[in-house]
Amino acid sequence: MTRILFFGRLSDLAEAEDVSLPADVTDTEALRGWLSARDARLGEALARPGIKVALNQAILPAPAPVGPGDEVAFLSPLSGG
Amino acid sequence: MTRILFFGRLSDLAEAEDVSLPADVTDTEALRGWLSARDARLGEALARPGIKVALNQAILPAPAPVGPGDEVAFLSPLSGG
C-alpha cells in the first residue's frame, strides 16, 4: 500500500487514503495523473502552480519513483507564522 | 543662580552645583571655559570629543546664551539600551 496525503486547500477536495497503485503508476508524476483522472476537480487543483509533492516527508525538487510503503503528500502553498 | 549638571564619565569629576556666573560668562562656551579654568582635570574631560551640552534639557547644536535660572548640563557620550 502507498499512503497518499493532502494538505491545505487540497485537503478540502480529497481525504488521506492508503492505495494499491496500478502497475503503470511508478512515480509521483504518474500518481498525480492517476489521481486527476479519478477526480477532475482534484485534478484541476493539483495542476495549479505552487503545489509541491513530498515523498516520505521530504519535498521533492522533481518527480521521483514511488511504490508500496511510501508516503506521498500533495502540499498546497505553505503558509505558517 | 545657574544650575550646572554633569552626566556619565563627567559625573565622576564634578558635582552638580548652583552658581552665580561671573559677568563675562554669558554663553555655554564661556561657561565651559570658566569650569575648565577652575579644574584642569574637568577641563580636559570637557574638551574631549563627543561631549554635548544641554540647555534647559535640550541638547544644543551650537553654543547658546546662558544666564540666571538656566540649567546647563554637560553630557558624556550617551549610552543606553
Place this chain on the structure above:
Amino acid sequence: MARIDARVTRNPFDPETEEAAFRASLVRSGALVAFTGMVRGEDGSDPVTALELQHYPGMTEAAMRERAEAVAARFDLEAVLAVHRVGRLAPGEPIVLVACAAPHRRAAFEAADMLMDFLKSRAPFWKKEHRESGPVWIEPRSEDYEDARRWDEGTP
C-alpha cells in the same frame, strides 16, 4: 551551536510564560528578541471569526527544527525557541512565538526576523481563515516569498 527548542502545539500557549522560561535559561546573552504572531480579528467589514491551522505531523516539527538550525548556523546565538500553534484559533489568540537570544542585539533581531520569514513561507503549515462570508485558504503573498529569499546564500 545554540540550544534549540522547536515545538508544535494543539493547545493554547502563553507567550510570556514561554518567554520567561526561555529567558531564565540564558547565561551569556545580552539581547533577547521575541516575536509573537496573533490572530487578527478586526479586518474591515468581513471579520475573521476563527483561524484554522493545519500541519503535517512529523514533517512540520522536523522542518521547524531545520529552519531554526539554519538560523543558528548563521548568527551567534545562545538559544532559539519556536512554538507554533495548530488547530482552530479564536481572534487574538497567539499563533506563533519565536525567541532568539544572543550576546549582541543585531544577531538577536536578524535571527528572529529570518526565522519568522522561514516559518511564514517555508514550513509546512496551512492557514484557513473563517470569515463571516465563508472560509478562505491563505497563501503567502509574493512579499513573504521575497522576505524569505533575503536570507538565501548568494542572494544580493
Place this chain on the structure above:
Amino acid sequence: MARIDARVTRNPFDPETEEAAFRASLVRSGALVAFTGMVRGEDGSDPVTALELQHYPGMTEAAMRERAEAVAARFDLEAVLAVHRVGRLAPGEPIVLVACAAPHRRAAFEAADMLMDFLKSRAPFWKKEHRESGPVWIEPRSEDYEDARRWDEGTP
C-alpha cells in the same frame, strides 16, 4: 497615531509581566516584537559584577517619548512600549524592554529595531560597568552610531 508608553524605572521590572499587559491591550495587531536587554555577566576573565545606569531626570523621559514618537510616525503601529531601568543592576537583570505591536510583522520588527538603535546612542542614559578590575564607563561603539543613522531621513 500609536499609543505610547515610555518609562524610566529605578526598581527592577519584569519584562514578561510588562509584555503580557501590553499584549492584552491590543485590538488590531497581528504582530508583536519585543526586545529585552539584559546585563551580561560572563565576559572572559574580567566579569561584570554590576552595571550602573545614570539618566537625566525629566530630559530622559521626554527623549524616550520623542524617540518612540519618531518610530510611531514612520511605521503603522498600534502601540509602543519602552521601559528603561536606571540605578545599580546585577548581571542577568533586565535593562530595557521595547515592544512594538503592528498589524504586520515587518513594521513591528523594524520599529523595535529602530527604537533600540535610538535608545542605544540617542537617549540620555549613561552606563558604567563595574568589573573585577574596576569601573569602566561604556560609550557607544561606532556601529551603534551607524545603526542609529540607518533610520535618518535621506540616509541611503
